[in-house]
Amino acid sequence: MPRAYLVRKLKLLLLFCVVFILFYGGNVLRRIIKDHKCSEEESKFLMDELCHNYTTNDAAGNMCPALCSSKKLKYNKCTNYRGGKKVLISQCDEVCEKGRSVVAVIKSKHPKEEFHFEPLDLDKYPNGSLSKAGYGMAYNIFKNMLDSQMLEESEKIQDIFSFLWSLDFEQYKREHRHLKVPEVIAIQNIWGLINQDEYLFMKVYQKHSFVPKMYGTCGYYYVMEFAPPGDILDPQLWTGSHSSFKERAEIAVDILNIVQSLDYGFFEPVHMCDVKAENFGIGKDHQVKILDTDSLFFHTSMLKNLAQPTCSNHDDCDFFDCRGWCEIETGKCTKQRSNNNLQTVCEDILVDKATNFYAGLLHSPPVAYKEELLPLLEECAYPEHSKGTIVRTPTSDDIYWKLHNLLKKIIREA
Template sequence: MKVTIHWNRIFGLLLAIIVVFIAIICFKLINKSSQFDHQDIGQCDMHEAQEIIDNLCELYSLGQVTGSQCSSLCNNNATIKLAQCLSLSESKIVLLMSMNTSSYVVLKSKRRYFDRQHTDLLFHDPIVSIPSALKTFYDIINSTLEGHMGSSITNLTHEHLIRRLFRHDRIENSVILLEKFDDVIVKYNDYYEHNLALSLTTELNTLFSLMTQHEFLLSNYYRSKHELMPKILGWCGHTYLTEHLTPLNHPMIEEQLYSDTWIPKAWLTNRLLQLVDSFDNELHAPLHLCDFQLSNLGISENGNIKLLDSDMAYFDRLIPLYPPDKCRKHSDCSYFDCSGYCDKRTRRCHLKRRINNNLQVLCDKILTKLLKSETIPLRLHDVLLSYVKKCSSPPGRYKRSNELKVGASSRLLRLMQVMLDGELRSANITSTKFCMADESVERFEIERIVDKRYRNNQLEYLIKWRGYPDSQNTWEPSSNIEGEQEADLLAEYEAFNKHQQQKIMNSGSRPAMNTQSPNKRRNDEMINSGLKKRPLGVGNNMQSVHTPTGFERGFEAEKVLGATDSAGELMLLVKWRQSDEADLVPARIVNMRCPSLVIDFYEQHSFWKRLPTLNQST
C-alpha cells in the first residue's frame, strides 16, 4: 500500500504551531510588562502612604535615621500629619501633609523605603575612623555634584561644602561636620567613642540618602534662589519637606487663565518669561527643562511661579540625548522637550548639547495656547503675536539641517517682558495681586456694567472691573456674568437702561446719536515725537479725506519714530527714505512690511534693565 505524504499540510501545521508558540510568548511578555508598569505607577492609597511614614518613624525610634523634622513627624504629639496622597510609585512619593487646619507642606522622596537596597546606605556598619569616614563622605559629595550639576566645587572647603548643601542649623553633629577637616583629623585621629560613632553613622547615611536625590540636591544647593524652586523646610531620613505649591494646571487656575480676560494672561506670561530668564542666567549653568508643562510648575502663596518638579531638569552636557544605538533621525537624539541633533554621516548623535531652548518650548507649548488672538488688546495684538510666533518657530536653522531649528533668541524674551511689564504697571498689578495658591483663587470683581451690545447674535456687556482703570474695561458674554452680586448689578443696569428709554419715549423726542463708542479709549501721546494728531476733517459735515501713505506711494520705510493708539488701533509713525515727511500707518501693516524696524523701535525704547519691579511703585 502506497502512503502519500502531504507535505503542504505538514508544513502548514508546523507553521501554525510556531505562530501559536510566538503568540503565547508575546502575551506573557506583555502581561509581565503591564504588571511591572502597574507596580511602578501604583495607586495612591492612603493606607499604603501611612505605612511608609510608619516605617520611617520606626527607623527613627531605633536610631537608624535622623533629621530636623523627625520629631514633628513621628512623636506622639506629632504636628505634621498625612492629609492626602498625591503620588505614590516605586520611583517617587509625594504626600500632602497638614501642619494645622490651614497650612500644608509636601513630603517627598525618590524612593519609598530607606534601606531596602544594598546601595541605599553609605555605611552598613558603625564607622571605625571618623576622619576616614568624613573623607569618604566628601568624595561622595564631589562625585554627586559632578554627576547632577555637571561640575565639582573646588573653591569650597569641606566644611563650607556641607554648609552649602545642608543648612547648618539642621546638622546634628555640627561639631564634627562643620569643623575644619584638618582640625577633625588632629582631634579624632586617635579618638573613638561608640555612641558618637553610631550617631555620626546615622547622620551620614541620612545625608547620603538625601543628596543622591536630584530634586533635593538642586533645591537645597540653590536655596538662596527661593523664587525659582520650592523651599526645603527640613528632612527625616530619606524624605524631605518642601513648601506647598499649587500646580498651574489646577482646575480653578486654568479656569481663570483660559478665560477671555487679558490681565491674568499677561501676568502669568510675564512670570513664565522671568522664570525662563532666571534658569538661563542666574545659576552656574543654564538649566534645561526637558518636560516643560504647567503641571510641573507651581505658584506659591506670595505669587512666585516655581519649578514644582525638577526630576527632568538638567544642566549642560547632562541631558540624556544619546540613544543606545545609532540614530537615524533628529528625534532619535531628543529627550522629551530637549531636542538633539543626529549627524547623518556618522549616524551618531551630536555632543550632549541641546539645540532648542527653554524659551522656544515655552512659546510653542504654552504661550501659543495661552495668548489667544481675541484676548490680546489691539495696542499689542500684532506685535506680541509676531513675537510669540518667532519665538515658537525661530527662522534660523542648525547648520545645514532643514528640519532642526535653532533656539529662540533672548532678544524676543526681553521685548515681550518690556511690553508685559508696561501692561501690568498701567493696571497697578503687584506680584501678589494674582496669587492663586491653594483653593482661594482671586477672582475679578465687577464694579458696574457700562454698556451692552449684540455681537454674532450673542449678548455682551461692557464690564468695569473694580480696582482697574476704564482702559481695562472688557466685553464679556452674558453667560459669564453669574452670581448673586453680579445678578444685582445686571438688574440695576437693565432697570436704569429701561428708565432712560422710558424718559425718551415720554419726552416724544429722539435721543441724539452718540458718535463715540462707549469703550473708545483716549489716544495716547506719541512717543518721542512732538507732532500733534492730524485732524480727519475740517468740518462736521465733511468726510475725511484719505491721504495715501508711503507704502501706497511706493516709498521704502527708513525708521519707526513713534507709536500711538487711534480709535483702539495701534498706529506707528514711519519715516520714509524718499521723503522728509512721516505718516501714521497701522501697526499690522508695518509688522508685515518691515518687522525688523518695529523690533528695533521697541528695543530702543525699552530700557528693561532700568525698569522697576512690579513690587515697586510706578
C-alpha cells in the same frame, strides 16, 4: 446595490469604529490613571514606617520630631505619583514657619521601588564607628556630588555634611553620642537624600525665588513649601481658566524670568527637558515655582543625554523636550541641543497648541495688543517659520526681550 444602502452601511461602520476607539482609549486611560494614582493606605504606611525608623534611630532629620512625636506635621492626603516619587500633602503647625500653620509637601523617591542606591561602604574602626579615612571617603563623595551642582562655589562651604542636611552634623553627633555610631546614621541619611536629584538641586539653590522653600527632612523624605499650579497653570478639563489676561501675563513673565535664570544664572546653562504648565506652581510669595526639577539638567550632563551611540534620524537624538540633531552622514548624534528653553516654553505653555486640551497661557490677549503679541508668540514658539514641524531651532534672546517687555507694558496698562 443602492447607493443609499452603501452610505448607511459606511456610516454604521464608521460609528462602530469611533465607539471602539473611545471604549479602548478609555480603558487605556483608566489603566494609566490607576497606575499613577496614589494610595491613601500605602501613604499612611510609608509615614508609619518612617516614624518606626525614627524610633529605632535609623531615620533622622529636623522634621522627624514634628512628624512622629509632637504631630505638628500631619499627613493629610496623597497626590498622584510622578515616576515613583511619593508626594504627600500635610498640615504643618508652627514648625515649618514660626507661629504659622501652613500646608506643606512631603516628598521622596520610594526607597523600595524606583529609588535604588548602594549604601556607602566606608572605612570603620572595629567598633563600627567611622575612621578618619572613612570620614575622608564620605567627604570626597559628597564633595563630588556638590561640585556637579555648584562647581567653584562649593569651595566656600566649610561643613558639607551640615550644608546638605537639615541638622548640624556635629551637634547631632554630640546629642546622640549614646548611640553606637551616630555619624554613620547621619551620613547614611544624607546619602539617601542627595541621591535624589530633586532634593540635591533644591537644597543647593534655595536662594533662587523660583525654588520652593525647603523646611527640612526626616530620613529620606524632605518637606517643602506647597505651591500648587492653581486654576491658571492647571485648569480643569473643558472649563478652562477664568483668570484675566493680566493675571496670566504676570505668570508668563515669571516663567520667562525663570528661563533667563536657567540660561544665565548658573555656572553653566540648565536645560528644561519636560516642559508642562502643571510642572510650575504659585508659592506663598505669589512667585512662580518649579515643582519638578527631575527633568532639569546642567549643560554638561545634557550633552551626555543627547549623545546616543547611533541615529538614523533627528528623533533618535531627542531627550524629551530637549531636541537633538543627527548627522545622517556619520549616523551619530551631535553633542548639542537644537532648540532651547525659551522655544519649548513658548510652544508648550504660552501659545495655543492643537494637541493640547487647553488654550495657551497667553490666549485671548487685549485687542489693542493682539496684532503685536500674536506674531511675537508665533516667532518665539516656531522660530524661522518652523510651525508644523518638530522645532529644531533655538529662539533668540532678541525675541525674549521683545516678548518680556511687551508683556510688562500690557500689565502696567491693564
